[in-house]
Amino acid sequence: MKKIINYCQNHYWKKWLRRHKCKLGGGVTSLGGRTTLVLEENVSLGNLVINAKQLSIGAHTYIRSDCVLSAVSSIGRFCSIGNNCYIGQDKNTHPSDWVSSHPFQFTNTSLSFEPEIVDVTIGDDVWIGHDAMIMEGVNVGTGAIIATRALVLHDVPPYAIVAGTPAKVIKYRHPPERVSALLNSQWWECNVDYLLTLRLDDPDAALPELMDARSNHLASYERLEVSRKGCRVLPA
Structure with missing residues (x-):
């Protein structure tokens, strides 16, 4: 019965969003339990995993399915994001200077491991190609293009085109x-x-x-x- 209720509620909110000129392919169940998402009109999101705590997405931005939005706080207007992208991948999910990198050391013990995570920010009119990964803490400037399968470790200047692993500026749009x-x-x-x-x-x-x-x-x-x-x- 609970599954049926959840399905009906999710279906209702998906239709509600469409009436308000937005699309969220997976419905509200694609959001993390503590996620708050703020959308402007004409945002279209496929079937995503959204774990960001607070995320705003600007008007006319679309994000294709199978993306993960993790440590990211803002995505501007008129952005185009392809399938299977990972935005806001944590850099320090395991300790590298302890005896071990395994989480057994701080799971149900007196030790704790809580690395600081800095959100990604993405400007307006950014195009991100299929399979790209942007690590946490990166700022992507307005007008930038991130090539397919690029691994972005550092800030991207406005209107730069970056490609490669790790991604480097190959030229500017203008x-x-x-x-x-x-x-x-x-x-x-x-x-x-x-x-x-x-x-x-x-x-x-x-x-x-x-x-x-x-x-x-x-x-x-x-x-x-x-x-x-x-x-x-x-x-x-």
Whole structure:
């Protein structure tokens, strides 16, 4: 009977989220027991494992299935994250300078092992390829691209493209002056209908118009709080 009740509740909250322009493929049961998730409109999440304590995800971001979101506190708007990514993998889950690395030493004993964990933060317009892993404590800058199967150990600068194991910068999406202009424009704060009127395939043509009119086209998104207990709309 309990399984049936849980199934029905999960189904209800999945439909509730869809009515509020969001998708959570696994429903609230994909969240850890202590997880609080805050979503802006038009976020689409596949079947994930979400263990983060507090995680906010910005509008229009999508994350494909089979990802694990662990030590991560924020993911910006317009991010594209492929299947089977691990974001926020702990670095120090076992002691390396004790007699042993095995947890028998601090399980039901007087000893304790509680390493400090620093959350990952991900900016806006970040693209993360299939099978990538981002270790805890990393800051991924706005506009960055993380290649398929990359292992990211260190911060990624804005608009950098990183690849490899460990990941290294292989190039930048734009020259420095255009990167600066894109960051200053904060285009991700504008509504999509306005953005689609711009020459998005030509940043140098779009940026002057964007800078002139940006303040008149800022987006306003509903924010949803999601936990194992259910969902609610947050005050504006």
